[in-house]
Amino acid sequence: MSIDLQTVKKIASLSRISVTDAEAEAMVPELNNILGWVEQLGEVDVTGVQPMTAVIPNHQRLRDDAVTDGNVRDKVLANAPQAEHGFFAVPKVIE
Amino acid sequence: MSDLTDLTVAEIRDGFRAGDFSARDVAEAFNANVAAAKALNTFIVETPEKALAAADAADRAKAAGEALKPLAGVPIGMKDLFCTQGVQTTAASHMLEGFTPTYESTVSAKLWDAGAGMLGKLNLDQFAMGSSNETSYFGNVISPWKRKGGDNAALAPGGSSGGSSAAIAARLCPAATGTDTGGSIRQPAAFTGISGIKPTYGRCSRWGIVAFASSLDQAGPMARTVRDNAIMLENMAGFDPRDSTSLDLEVPKWEAGLSSDLRGKKVGIPKEYRPDGLNAEIAALWDRGIEWLKDAGAEVVEVSLPHTKYALPTYYIIAPAEASSNLARYDGVRYGQRDLPDGAGLQDMYAATRAMGFGPEVKRRIMIGTYVLSAGFYDAYYTQAQKVRALIARDFEQAFEKCDLLLTPTAPSASFALGEKQADPLAMYLNDVFTVPASLAGLPAMAVPGGLDGQGLPLGLQIIGKALDEQTVLNAGLAIEERAGFAARPEKWW
Secondary structure, X not given: OOOOHHHHHHHHHHOOXXXXXXXXXXXXXXXXXXXXXXXXXXXXXXXXXXXXXXXXXOOOOOOOOOOOOOOOHHHHHXXXXXXXXXXXXXXXXXX | OOOHHHOXXXXXXXXXXXXXXXXXXXXXXXXXXXXXXXXXXXXXXXXHHHHHHHHHHHHHHHHOOOOOOOOOOOEEEEEOOEOEOOEOOOOOOOOOOOOOOOOOOHHHHHHHHOOOEEEEEEOOOXXXXXXXXXXXXXXXXXXXXXXXXXXXXXXXXXXXXXHHXXXXXXXXXXXXXXXXXXXXXXXXXXXXXXXXXXXXXXXXXOOOEOOOOOOOOEEEEEEOOHHHHHHHHHOOOOOOOOOOOOOOOOOOOOOOOOOOOOOOOEEEEEHHHOOOOOOHHHHHHHHHHHHHHHHOOOEEEEEOOOOHHHHHHHHHHHHHHHHHHHHHHOOOOOOOOOOOOOOOOHHHHHHHHHHHHOOHHHHHHHHHHHHHOOXXXXXXHHHHHHHHHHHHHHHHHHHOOOOOEEEEEOOOOOXXXXXXXXXXXXXXXXXXXXXXXXXXXXXXXXXXXXXXXXXXXXXXXXXXXXXXXXXXXXXXXXXXXXXXXXXXXXXXXX
């Protein structure tokens, strides 16, 4: 299965990465090359095989339902590109 | 006094305790080497003041007769993938340029608690994606090694932990942290003639490490000797409730358990790791490695890992899929860079920020990952890859019914010139052909130097162990180290 320019642009859009037409065109053969190579997995017989979920057996731990963190607003905002009045600031969103 | 920067972690620790030198002497010697090695571009941020502060604390503790911490007096390098409080942490990306964590990663915190001092933050492939350290936003790391015979080509230190490997080989630090997702500790160790171990998945906490592929990412040490790796790993590993995949197990005393006596151990040689066209010098080194382990008392048996050829394509579905999910957090809102073109809305800001902040290899992997996870393709790619991954893990389980450890080459070639493989992503991916299978199975695996090739460049051997059996891996590494007698070091040109 090969992907075309339109598909590359769609993947870029899903990935939230803006690409120019020239960049998207350059990616078509690159991505096809890689995807063509990984498609060899299709030849492996996986009848009855469960997909791996945990590489080393481990159990999911539960902890007491208690507050263990928080009250660190200024630390959380310390690296924000733009923070105002104790909030993250983003451009106006109008749907 | 011999040059303090030629000492191993164990020698620094023990010499400091014995009063042969002060911790400050050691820190100053390494700080001077770091400052004089800009040409290697191994550090993104240098923190000589932190190395000195830890050293002074060690000297004061010793003068006061206090109990000394396990790494008192030892300065180390920290891969710039570990969040360090108050010190810029970038993952070698433009996206995180200027990001200064307000918290400390678990692994780095453990090392500082153990008395180690930080020389600086080491360069790497951007978001740990790469095998040659050519994807860093802050420029290539240059290997201290050169081909013999006057070829002056700048060589790759391996990746992604290329700053770590180059800095250790060049005596800028006695040890460093690395992280390994598909070979990022082992392949750079092999390229630069040092050792490094990726422990069992879950031994080291991932908390505070910039995430790449969470089901594969694992921290581990890099150093010049097997003993130093054991010392470092003891001070990095351990249960952490903040990482849901952290293993709640005691940390073994790996250093005390070191023994190169391999009597009673069976070493498996996987036949699939010797494909037609395997580099002859690497095949010959592998044969020598087999003889060394036999000499140490081990019995050698042939084993089969039939799904080996599918490991790389499996990896290049799973790792990009997880990366596309993990890296979705870089949105220009909460931390990192933002690009807000005139009149842009929120969605435009996301796309512009990510186009500006990510390098080409990172974008490539995010897009591959997005594609294989997208509606209509998820089962054909991702679910299939997770099934094949289960088969690869089963291969190892079956092999370990016949043996206690596996011996293989670490990488399919010695270091190559920078730029040589950059044009073809697939050729670059093939570098990890011998390291990726153990990553997919979560197994402990170690690289140790075995010798030099005809061009005078280091070649490494890889030992893969059973889950949680780092001790046998380290012991086999020690047996090889003692017999290989690898003492080569790069001639200083920087």
